[in-house]
Amino acid sequence: MNHTRTEQSSSTVTHQQKSIDTGDSWQRLAPISILYFTASNIKQFAQFLIYVIPALAISSNIFEMHRLSYAIAAGVGLISVMSISGLISYFFYFFRIHNRHVEVKCGVISRRHINLPFWRIQNLKIEQPFYYRPLNFALVVFDTAGSSEEEAKIVAVPLIYAQTLRKQVLADTSVSKAPSVGSPEHASFDREADEVVLNRRSIKDLIIHGITNNRVWILLGAAAPFYDRASTHVYNWLESKGLSLNHIIGEQTAAWWQLGLYTLTALIIIMALLALLSVGGALLSFYGYTLSRDKDRYIRRSGLLNKQEVSMKRSRIQMITAKQDWLDKALGRVNLYFEQNTSGTPQQPELMSPNKLLIPSITIDEVQPLINGAMPGSKIYNPNYKSVSKRFLSYWLGIWILPPVFLLSGIAVYFQQWHELVVILIVAMVLNTLMVLRWWRWGYTDDERYVYVRSGRVGLDYQCFEKYKVQQVTVVQSIFMKRKCVATLKILLASGSITIPFLPQAEAWKLANALIYAAESSRKSWM
């Protein structure tokens, strides 16, 4: 097998190229990949079953399992097919890495041939399912900027080979685009040598992360003492309307309040479990979290069972987001995201997404140095944020919130329903407060190089991006906004769109023109 070749270290680019190049001939994977194929086939089949089970249940009722023996035979057949499916997939999978192209041939029934030039690979993820870990194998996932159809995986290669491959692939773009400048090819082969660990997360940090990212449940839990009073109130209200819960539930075994108490207790237990699960999830995915930097690459490593290694080139970062929910704010923690191109790749759960590099629950002091590493000279926490126009408030309150509130309270007053009136007014007040907070938080500012946007309601989010990376700019103005000389600016980045609402018309156009100019005059690639 070819892989042994890769394990010898060397420091010249020719050697490196050679060491990852598998030559002209197609390679088979390491046999351990059978495990992976079997596991993923079973997973796929299970997902398929979720849809099929209802249909199966109905049809089995219709036939009333007359042909039980057939069913058993089918079941046995299925299980055996599953168990050899991995083997078959293994025999049908070939790959080669040749001439700076990754090529994969796979698929049993529908064959796929993927040919992926290094320079189109935007990201490379190394994963280690737990069954790969004893023998130090890894799974390499290539992400392209194009469609998800083109995503390729090399299912089982030795970890060291995977790391060399990653280094080579990610170095390739800079080699091909700027041949004269600093040479990644002199990069030492030893992966630890150049890497600087920028950030580590302790277990305490991860527990905090688990708790802060499950805030709905915690909110409900904190409100638990009031449930009883609230439920009494609701009950009385329902009864005053001639609707008695006692009648509905019946006086069978327990009084309705006992039932309520049981439900409440059960709810609290469920919530505690969910919070625990959330903490468990945070530990599972972020255990041993390190963020390190090797020249212009960021590398994230984490994971308890399945180790994951995601790397991202610095130039690919489109936007940095510092998110703080209200609970984060109370604890002084920030979730920092390095976001890159999301188009083409399917939506993935945030934690695992290779498109968003998350640094979970860091302290506020840690934010600025990390951001400055990726976007030198940026000042996300500067005091010069300009707030958006008060027209934002008059639009939302005046058109969407207050008229319905007046209408509803008018109706309530007319029918002399004072309780309902109180509820309507409270809801209106909460909505108003949220809207005012939203307006108050929303702010923007820019400097020579960057644009900063601040937003949030109770929490606070900061976004920061480099001007020349914009993809498209839109200025929206309704006829009413035009009269008041305000406009909304929508900025499209490869990582998604950003809106700055209701800024003075002149400001909006100034910023829009500056962004377009930056994108068009800079010859730098946005990738």
Place this chain on the structure above:
Amino acid sequence: MKIDDFSNEPVVLSQLPDAREVETHPLSPRYRIVNLATVVVVFLLISIGISIVYFQPWFPLPEPVRAVYPIALGIVGFISGCSFVYHWLADPRIRYAVRQQDLILHKGLIFRKVTCQPILRVQHIELKRGPLDRFAGLAKIQVFSAGGSAHTFEIPGLPIERAAQLRQFILDHKELDAR
């Protein structure tokens, strides 16, 4: 940070090109006609369909269904009317402009949108013609950038020759994707 092609001259903001001051061009007048005709035809087809069901002599309809007939006709008529008025007013307001470095599109009736798409950021272009477009000799041009298909820049209702010209102009842009 690579410095070779980097310069940092101060930019005079007041001298930046302004996307508002560009002369814009209207779409083909056939675009509005096609849209209005489509609305009318769809309205007629649906109302005739409903009426046939209502007046046919072969099987009797239950009373509640019969009662719904005028309401259904009213709703279809209302929606078609709104759509007709919208296209009547909004279609002439779609205007586009082409500069050396970008494409600009104005559209919207109440919410006026001005979108600017730098050509440097274009990933690929599509020229699309539906059956109606082909019938009217029109085409629409779609320009894709990174950042999601929801934000695809689209100029509808172009005469086919103009659409092809535009496409070629964008493809010929010298900076477009070197590799």
